[in-house]
Amino acid sequence: MRDLEKMFKPDSVGVIGASNTPDKVGHIVVSNLIEDGYKGEIYPINPKGGEILGLKTYTDVTQCPTVPDLVVVVVPSKAVNPSVKQCGELGVKNVVVITAGFKEIGGEGVKLEEELVRLANEYDISLIGPNSLGITDSHTPLNGSFSQMMPPKGNIAFLSQSGAMMVAIIDWSITAGIGFSKVISIGNKAGVTELECIQYLADDPETAVVICYLESISQDHNFIETMRKVSSKKPVIILKSGSSQAGAAAASSHTGALAGSDVAFDTAFKQSGIFRVQTMAELFDIGLAFSKCPLPTGRNLAIITNAGGGGVVSVDAMERNGLNLVSFDEETTAKLKAAVPEEGSVKNPIDVLGDAPVSRYKETLEIVLSSDDVDSLVIMVCPTASADPDGIANAILEGNEEFNKPIIVVNMGGSSFDNANELLRKNSIPTYVFPETAVKVVDFLERFNAVQERTYDNPIQEINDVNKDKVNEIFNKVKADGRDTLLGSEAYAVAKEYGIEAAPIILSKTPEEAANVAEEMGFPVVLKIASDKILHKSDIGGVQVGISTRDEAENSFNEIMANANKAHPDITPDGIEVQKMMDSGIEVLVGMIRDEQFGPMIAFGMGGVYVNLIEDASFKLASGLTSDEIDEQINNTKVVELLKGFRGEAPGDMDSVRNAIKRVARLTLDFPEISELDINPIFVYENGSSALDIKIKL
């Protein structure tokens, strides 16, 4: 893991490309360092020497009195690499390149960036950028950025892949009163990646929550494992824009069509314990809550409001977010009755009425917070004639001192609440304008408990009865034949070697062999022409079902061959495949689509002919898949109701389903050459299961 301590807490900062011209970036960076209170040494560096903003200026980085802990580079793109090389030779370990004109412009820029990466690696430099707006740390304090505004001090770390959006957010946060520990514009991510930053921030005592705006995720084969470690320490919230193309590219398979274009990111984030949000507003609303509140111990939420309507709207939002509208016990109810006038409501949501003075709010919130049934509290204030926003804010702060429960305030209005909002936010109470936001953040706060409570086993790697060599042999044969799709009999053989329960399919070359095979596996059987080149096998008379005797099998073999030859005289079939006919069961699908970034992604859902119509599928990445996640995957479908025994029908064998998922995960992790896999349907019985149709593409 990268140590970025001196990046954010340097004793000295060099600015290569410092300038005396006020509008230039090289001037603004030096000025920001000074103006925003950086206490260490500042070394402006410019070949002309002299003074910049009253500071002695050095002609190059080697002339600085000490080796700077951090160097910010703002020279034109062509001059960046020589400067970084000089830094490297001098022993500088932290460099931020603000200069743009690298990979993002293509062509020459790509080459420049490759050289920059090489230099950073050669000299072991932690490099942020290029095309970064810089970094800030409000605790150091350090404004090592081109942004003319310093974000307010706080405990939210914000990473942005867009520089301009970072500026926008700093501007907005000043007005909104949201404070940041560090703000990092990660630019092109040529050196330090966002994942490395997040790992560093996970251990940063000044950071309570990490929020990110990202357009791409850096390649990391241990993404899930790495991020699980982070999310066990701190909440990470990501707005990931743009879409993965993995699903779209492979839409030829059932699984691919089910996956859509953005499922891999959703799945990866979920399995990592990262919260993914859809909008900028959510990113900051939720970040604010985590930065202020303790975690609730459960999903019981109480509401205090001076407007009945606000209570109703909150209850709707609770229903959407799956929070419990806690019912108060007798004792609490009795106390509330003494505190709230009769025309109000002592049932949750508590209506303290529009004329509620501060004392009524205070009394009510203390009663509610002292109830063990209440895990968190939303307090809503409408600016009625009697409402005293500042007084209520102070009452809330007193209550907050006493009880360690999340309190979220909805100050529903405009500037009448400016003071109260500032007071509350400064003292660890998040405030919002609308009740729906408050309810939503409580949901996120509580969900972080589950993230932290997760345990990680590794059932996929514990499987030890697979025969990798045999499967390798099969794949090699397929490749040698110049095919990319396995025959049914080959796919069955692969499944067998990996312990996936399946209906036997054996390839036969002669009528007699077909009869022998059929006899051995047991009648009745299906005979099917074997060829990856004949697509619509039924249409040309290439399939015969319900074969019950040796004679039928032999005749059927000859008829199918004749039909195939007639329809496709140019194709030589591989033979005839004999498959045992199975009793029908609950039809499920297990499939795999390989994501470029995250590897095999396993689908599970309702199987059968209408699978792409019903669209009942849930996804998990194979890498790091846990037993809990497999159960979650199964439970997150409609077909699970059939497996549980729908309306008195026989249930399905869940262990057999789990087994199929695990073994498909293992198979596709073991063999990166498998590009797609579809098993549809698997018949699930009360005991065991049987895969009917297995498609494997290399």
Place this chain on the structure above:
Amino acid sequence: MRDLEKMFKPDSVGVIGASNTPDKVGHIVVSNLIEDGYKGEIYPINPKGGEILGLKTYTDVTQCPTVPDLVVVVVPSKAVNPSVKQCGELGVKNVVVITAGFKEIGGEGVKLEEELVRLANEYDISLIGPNSLGITDSHTPLNGSFSQMMPPKGNIAFLSQSGAMMVAIIDWSITAGIGFSKVISIGNKAGVTELECIQYLADDPETAVVICYLESISQDHNFIETMRKVSSKKPVIILKSGSSQAGAAAASSHTGALAGSDVAFDTAFKQSGIFRVQTMAELFDIGLAFSKCPLPTGRNLAIITNAGGGGVVSVDAMERNGLNLVSFDEETTAKLKAAVPEEGSVKNPIDVLGDAPVSRYKETLEIVLSSDDVDSLVIMVCPTASADPDGIANAILEGNEEFNKPIIVVNMGGSSFDNANELLRKNSIPTYVFPETAVKVVDFLERFNAVQERTYDNPIQEINDVNKDKVNEIFNKVKADGRDTLLGSEAYAVAKEYGIEAAPIILSKTPEEAANVAEEMGFPVVLKIASDKILHKSDIGGVQVGISTRDEAENSFNEIMANANKAHPDITPDGIEVQKMMDSGIEVLVGMIRDEQFGPMIAFGMGGVYVNLIEDASFKLASGLTSDEIDEQINNTKVVELLKGFRGEAPGDMDSVRNAIKRVARLTLDFPEISELDINPIFVYENGSSALDIKIKL
């Protein structure tokens, strides 16, 4: 329709309960009238007489120099009805009752409110309230409310069922710079309903859009028809909180279980052309857009941004909202290339870069707006060092003068944009902080086109081949038997009289009759014990399928009777039902659940055993159902893919499906005594269809 003109534009206003005590409501109302610039006559009314705030005070309403056009009542609840009676006798036509303590407190309050309603009706008074916060009209100007803030002038009409929330919104709107034409606190809706207000506002020239916070919808049998007229004139946006219980109550039927608790409102609003939103923020964001923008002529959206990230986030939001990221033609692209530096992007979203001066924004937006391919434009500004928010705002306003297209501005930041936001909003350009909001409002703007373009036919009432009398006879017999559920044969008879294609079911009383019936309808048939008291007919041997001859039919009759007698010796079956066995087809469901408020709601979706697992259903209210809506209902399901012919399978007869929906709608409109109806499955063939199982409950 109620004429509320003098309610909002009175020549004189009386305040019954006016007071000299500054904190009293009766003082605040008089003070608000004066302070907020009301130009007509103000008559404070108080038995003590004297002067209030310098105005002559009258001892009762009859003493006023003229009959007031509007009277605001703030006396204690017990004194309200006598005051209103006096108003009525005097000929006052508009009364707002601010006083609370009526229906909302139950008991005595309910009686008081009943008397109040009676008085309003007797004297033909338009009564708003009681338990209202009052009304405001910023154009009159009239602050006839208890709110100490007057909403800014504008063209949004806001109706609120929660008084405190109305105050909150006025407070917030002042800060947010959102202007209102009228703000109405509708209170208990004892007299004037929200629907009457909305109808009045539809013709109000000062109102461009109506937004409502509602907790209930007033009973109106012509709700859809009434609201369709309104939405043909003006956009209506409703945040309806709380849930209907219709679905939950009737969850015993398939249709009921599919409906959930809030579908009726969704359906009613949709069929009325009303936009329903989920959050307070949406209500105002979308209201603001309608109050400022012309409607776009299509769904092609262009984006101009000085931050690449903002563009990416917008594109994600466009995908979610189904808007088109328009591609520019060669001419436009050429012009853009001349205006935007090479490092930027001339493809949509257009990236004018972080250093974009006002001139680049201006040139770009004019090029984009002049392209015929562009229907609306979102302009995003991040506060980079080079960004000049006020300059850009002025450039946008110039562009807006020239082109009649919606322009939405995202000023992404805080107080740096205060001036620009004010300038833009004052001049018909809505502004938002985040790009996702801007994209969402464009979606709503465009969707209003479809609302206005809708045509309304009445295919349900055009059906003229139904036999109401025969159905009445059947229902009367069922009622006479003391049953609430029809036998299969009775339900079939009802279906037949209403032209619903169904597999014949005839009740037989003797073995011979069964054989005759079977012969007449054609073998094979199913025989089934007929009794509403025997629930699990198959389990007791009460069903026999595949009966192919007269002999089999007679034997089967006797066996079933014997089985039933053995299992339920206490029950006398109604006989044996003979049903023709039908070829299977595409399985669909048509059902009806009756909503208390909106009448019969028709469900259509995938049918079969797993209907409640698959949950593929869409709903329409029968009342006013149009041909377009029926098609929309069918198209809004997954099973429509089967009806279109899924993957080479035979398609289903769409006309036959439409017919089933229409005739179920007609049947359930004609017979309010039908409480639930489920037809599942209907087999749909290439030609025609056949209802297999029809359940009708009275």
